Amino acid sequence: MTKLLLALLATATFALAADPFPGAWKLNLEKSKLGPQGPERRKGEVLTIEAAGKDKYQITLRVPNDKDAGVEGKIWIVDGKEHEQAFPNGGAGTMKVERIGELHLRTTTKAKSSQKALVYDWAVAEDGAMLIATPGDRPDRQFVYDKR
DSSP states (O other): OHHHHHHHHHHHHHHHHSOSSOEEEEEOTTTOBOOTTHHHHTTTOEEEEEEOSTTEEEEEEEOTTOTTSOEEEEEEEBSSSEEEEEOTTSOEEEEEEEEEETTEEEEEEEETTOSOEEEEEEEEOTTSSEEEEEETTOTTOBEEEEEO
C-alpha cells in the first residue's frame, strides 16, 4: 500500500511540474472572439512556444494570410522585469512577462514611441488542451488556441 501511495504521489508531482505552455497552438476561429476582419486574416495561425532555458520561452507566430503579423524567435523572459525588445515593424520598446500562476502568464509590451502598454493575459486550460489570450484593454476579444 505504501509503495502504491508513493508511486501515485510521484506521478502527481511530475504532472504538476510539467510546464503547460510549450507546444504548437493552432488558433480556433470558432471559439475565438475577434474583430470583423480577424477571422479571415488569422485563418491558419499557429503559435509555437518553446522552452528556451529557465523561465524563458521562444515564441514563433505564423499567420499565413497576414505576412506582417508574424513573429519569429521572440524571447519571453518570465521574471516580472522589463526587458528591451526589438519589434517586427522595426520599432523598439520593452516587454515584461509575469507568471501569475502555473497556468497563467501576463505580458506587458510598451513601444518607446508610446506611453500606452499592451497587456495580454495568457491562460492554459487545466487539461492543457487550450490556450486563451485576452487583451487587457479589450476583454471582449479572445484568441483561443488548441494544442496540436
